[in-house]
Amino acid sequence: xxxxxxxxxxxxxxxxxxxxxxxxxxxxxxxxxxxxxxxxxxxxxxxxxxxxxxxxxxxxxxxxxxxxxxxxxxxxxxxxxxxxxxxxxxxxxxxxxxxxxxxxxxxxxxxxxxxxxxxxxxxxxxxxxxxxxxxxxxxxxxxxxxxxxxxxxxxxxxxxxxxxxxxxxxxxxxxxxxxxxxxxxxxxxxxxxxxxxxxxxxxxxxxxxxxxxxxxxxxxxxxxxxxxxxxxxxxxxxxxxxxxxxxxxxxxxxxxxxxxxxxxxxxxxxxxxxxxxxxxxxxxxxxxxxxxxxxxxxxxxxxxxxxxxxxxxxxxxxxxxxxx
Amino acid sequence: xxxxxxxxxxxxxxxxxxxxxxxxxxxxxxxxxxxxxxxxxxxxxxxxxxxxxxxxxxxxxxxxxxxxxxxxxxxxxxxxxxxxxxxxxxxxxxxxxxxxxxxxxxxxxxxxxxxxxxxxxxxxxxxxxxxxxxxxxxxxxxxxxxxxxxxxxxxxxxxxxxxxxxxxxxxxxxxxxxxxxxxxxxxxxxxxxxxxxxxxxxxxxxxxxxxxxxxxxxxxxxxxxxxxxxxxxxxxxxxxxxxxxxxxxxxxxxxxxxxxxxxxxxxxxxxxxxxxxxxxxxxxxxxxxxxxxxxxxxxxxxxxxxxxxxxxxxxxxxxxxxxxxxxxxxxxxxxxxxxxxxxxxxxxxxxxxxxxxxxxxxxxxxxxxxxxxxxxxxxxxxxxxxxxxxxxxxxxxxxxxxxxxxxxxxxxxxxxxxxxxxxxxxxxxxxxxxxxxxxxxxxxxxxxxxxxxxxxxxxxxxxxxxxxxxxxxxxxxxxxxxxxxxxxxxxxxxxxxxxxxxxxxxxxxxxxxxxxxxxxxxxxxxxxxxxxxxxxx
Numbered sequence: 001x002x003x004x005x006x007x008x009x010x011x012x013x014x015x016x017x018x019x020x021x022x023x024x025x026x027x028x029x030x031x032x033x034x035x036x037x038x039x040x041x042x043x044x045x046x047x048x049x050x051x052x053x054x055x056x057x058x059x060x061x062x063x064x065x066x067x068x069x070x071x072x073x074x075x076x077x078x079x080x081x082x083x084x085x086x087x088x089x090x091x092x093x094x095x096x097x098x099x100x101x102x103x104x105x106x107x108x109x110x111x112x113x114x115x116x117x118x119x120x121x122x123x124x125x126x127x128x129x130x131x132x133x134x135x136x137x138x139x140x141x142x143x144x145x146x147x148x149x150x151x152x153x154x155x156x157x158x159x160x161x162x163x164x165x166x167x168x169x170x171x172x173x174x175x176x177x178x179x180x181x182x183x184x185x186x187x188x189x190x191x192x193x194x195x196x197x198x199x200x201x202x203x204x205x206x207x208x209x210x211x212x213x214x215x216x217x218x219x220x221x222x223x224x225x226x227x228x229x230x231x232x233x234x235x236x237x238x239x240x241x242x243x244x245x246x247x248x249x250x251x252x253x254x255x256x257x258x259x260x261x262x263x264x265x266x267x268x269x270x271x272x273x274x275x276x277x278x279x280x281x282x283x284x285x286x287x288x289x290x291x292x293x294x295x296x297x298x299x300x301x302x303x304x305x306x307x308x309x310x311x312x313x314x315x316x317x318x319x320x321x322x323x324x
Numbered sequence: 325x326x327x328x329x330x331x332x333x334x335x336x337x338x339x340x341x342x343x344x345x346x347x348x349x350x351x352x353x354x355x356x357x358x359x360x361x362x363x364x365x366x367x368x369x370x371x372x373x374x375x376x377x378x379x380x381x382x383x384x385x386x387x388x389x390x391x392x393x394x395x396x397x398x399x400x401x402x403x404x405x406x407x408x409x410x411x412x413x414x415x416x417x418x419x420x421x422x423x424x425x426x427x428x429x430x431x432x433x434x435x436x437x438x439x440x441x442x443x444x445x446x447x448x449x450x451x452x453x454x455x456x457x458x459x460x461x462x463x464x465x466x467x468x469x470x471x472x473x474x475x476x477x478x479x480x481x482x483x484x485x486x487x488x489x490x491x492x493x494x495x496x497x498x499x500x501x502x503x504x505x506x507x508x509x510x511x512x513x514x515x516x517x518x519x520x521x522x523x524x525x526x527x528x529x530x531x532x533x534x535x536x537x538x539x540x541x542x543x544x545x546x547x548x549x550x551x552x553x554x555x556x557x558x559x560x561x562x563x564x565x566x567x568x569x570x571x572x573x574x575x576x577x578x579x580x581x582x583x584x585x586x587x588x589x590x591x592x593x594x595x596x597x598x599x600x601x602x603x604x605x606x607x608x609x610x611x612x613x614x615x616x617x618x619x620x621x622x623x624x625x626x627x628x629x630x631x632x633x634x635x636x637x638x639x640x641x642x643x644x645x646x647x648x649x650x651x652x653x654x655x656x657x658x659x660x661x662x663x664x665x666x667x668x669x670x671x672x673x674x675x676x677x678x679x680x681x682x683x684x685x686x687x688x689x690x691x692x693x694x695x696x697x698x699x700x701x702x703x704x705x706x707x708x709x710x711x712x713x714x715x716x717x718x719x720x721x722x723x724x725x726x727x728x729x730x731x732x733x734x735x736x737x738x739x740x741x742x743x744x745x746x747x748x749x750x751x752x753x754x755x756x757x758x759x760x761x762x763x764x765x766x767x768x769x770x771x772x773x774x775x776x777x778x779x780x781x782x783x784x785x786x787x788x789x790x791x792x793x794x795x796x797x798x799x800x801x802x803x804x805x806x807x808x809x810x811x812x813x814x815x816x817x818x819x820x821x822x823x824x825x826x827x828x829x830x831x832x833x834x835x836x837x838x839x840x841x842x843x844x845x846x847x848x849x850x851x852x853x854x855x856x857x858x859x860x861x
Binding site: 040080086 | 573
């Protein structure tokens with residue numbers, strides 16, 4: 001097991017290098033010049049040349065990438081061309097917000113998907129099954145921003161400001177800035193709508209997947225045996241069937257993290273949250289290469305690590321699985 | 325019976341009168357109250373906090389509250405003192421003398437004296453600073469500290485808008501503490517490192533966390549007695565207008581610094597008590613047409629050739645003048661809340677004139693002109709319109725223009741791009757035919773020089789007509805108001821006649837405040853000051 005984990009951890013390095021290189025090349029290929037964004041209405045060609053020289057933007061792409069990598073291994077993630085802020089500082093400030101959003105939206109997704117899928121599978125071809133399947137279809141079809149706007153209209157405007165429309169309140173004791181709001185209730189009220197907006201789409205997908213998986217599992221011989229042994233339906237479903245049915249779902253959950261990061265960009269923008277999603281979006285729009293690299297690095301790392309954790313979860317769900 | 329009734333009435337009246345007299349005086353709603361936090365929302369992120377170089381209004385509105393300058397300008401165009409107590413101009417207009425107030429200090433405690441003023445002037449004029457304001461200081465010969473409280477500015481030539489420029493071109497002159505500026509690096513200032521951004525304004529910077537918030541606190545040693553009233557200002561960026569409106573309705577924010585015109589009617593209907601502030605339109609909404617292209621194919625080349633489509637004045641006039649129904653554009657894109665406007669300087673700009681009569685909507689004439697230029701059913705005029713994604717109104721205007729072009733037999737293809745791509749294409753002489761954008765808010769016609777003369781990088785159409793530069797030069801040098809107005813009119817007419825600049829309309833600017841936000845003086849984008857604001861909560 002240890003060898004397997006070590007092997008997977010080593011594999012992370014070339015994966016991330018490849019991702020960051022591809023992102024670097026792609027960003028440089030996109031039309032747009034960070035010097036233009038930096039100088040704005042003060043732009044002159046002479047000043048732009050000076051800026052490019054100052055930030056090494058005049059060098060070949062590969063050279064720029066190697067310089068970036070060289071600094072990275074020394075712990076220097078570079079500075080934003082536009083704001084002058086250290087990239088690592090901003091990433092560390094914003095990452096917890098997005099992590100909380102992703103974890104909770106996955107929680108929302110599972111909280112909806114598991115019961116809906118169980119009901120759908122156990123009551124196949126009944127109104128309960130059709131309802132669950134229909135809701136899942138609708139959930140898959142509606143984009144995050146639309147759900148977000150509906151939630152905003154309902155809870156922030158319609159119900160007299162029951163939930164705050166925007167901003168962020170940190171969990172107690174996690175304030176990373178001089179001035180910031182912190183509190184458990186404040187945090188909960190601020191994360192609720194974004195987590196639902198982001199989680200509903202995933203819930204729908206996971207419901208469909210888990211339902212199909214459950215249908216297969218509850219018809220398998222070992223479940224029939226369990227029932228024949230006189231086990232109550234509850235342990236049969238929750239202990240025997242669900243655990244096995246979760247394996248493909250967990251795999252998809254890992255892959256869904258990528259979509260969640262993408263969705264976080266939309267949701268964070270809508271709810272004006274200071275997360276890594278808005279950080280990445282602003283960086284891409286401003287062609288702030290250093291920040292884009294920071295964004296790519298952290299999201300790639302998160303994706304790879306979460307998928308590693310997913311693979312390790314299999315051993316818990318199915319003890320027959322062993323990694324050598 | 326009647327007497328008893330009269331007695332009862334008298335008694336009731338006496339009781340009411342007594343109660344009124346005995347009741348404690350109610351708080352006068354107009355007496356300013358100290359304290360509180362003003363929560364402001366921006367629609368865009370602050371680029372950085374080096375006030376002399378950063379782009380964008382978002383930075384400027386921070387600079388106007390952290391920084392102080394020599395003078396300000398009121399909404400009716402009067403100059404009022406800021407850190408300068410008074411100023412005088414020599415008869416030949418070649419020397420300005422500013423007397424500074426005695427009690428003005430920077431947030432680091434150092435004095436705002438003549439040396440500090442000279443320092444800021446010199447910094448802005450230094451090419452190494454790369455300030456967008458540099459071109460406006462080209463008339464300045466030198467700045468001298470005569471004594472600790474007297475600054476003398478010598479000019480190379482008269483500049484009629486020197487005071488306008490110091491007051492409100494972009495940020496106006498923002499004075500920097502020499503001590504702090506020398507101690508900290510540009511990078512420190514850009515990121516708002518504590519102690520690096522030091523002005524002499526009513527609020528001092530506490531913290532800027534990009535993507536989250538900017539906090540300014542009351543500066544207790546601010547030189548205007550009793551001001552500011554607020555203890556703190558917190559600025560947040562809410563990019564989505566629907567969320568911004570929800571936050572405002574919810575009472576999460578007190579002040580929206582730039583409100584989308586398309587949501588004004590909704591807000592009025594939903595929150596009738598909200599203060600919706602607007603005024604003269606000073607920002608041009610442009611449908612610019614490229615006039616020349618590089619002859620050698622190298623962007624920014626000085627060797628120019630006429631643009632293959634809009635290099636022909638007849639085509640520019642057919643499309644931009646007679647073929648464009650400005651009233652319809654305003655009706656659809658702005659729901660009627662803008663002024664159809666053809667002249668280069670918008671209706672609210674000082675000394676602007678209405679030239680709409682020069683371009684009546686006349687599709688038949690437009691068609692005829694296109695035919696004269698060689699376009700028709702066999703060879704339809706086809707061109708691209710770039711609309712960037714910064715504001716949805718650009719896309720709407722582009723769509724209406726496309727429809728109107730169809731009416732004159734022309735084909736317009738819309739290219740939607742992000743802001744930086746547009747800036748890149750337009751600024752770096754890239755391939756484009758027409759773009760829709762609202763450019764910088766114009767206090768004066770003069771302030772549009774760097775967007776429309778023949779040598780400016782920002783003159784995107786890249787006309788190479790030196791006569792335009794001569795007009796600007798004469799206009800800015802002329803100190804006689806009547807003569808200057810006449811030159812200004814000539815300049816606008818010349819730009820219109822040559823179609824070097826093609827306005828669709830003015831671009832309305834809205835600010836929104838909660839009913840309890842008191843005493844804010846609306847002065848468009850030029851002067852955004854919160855030091856007089858107080859909260860009647």
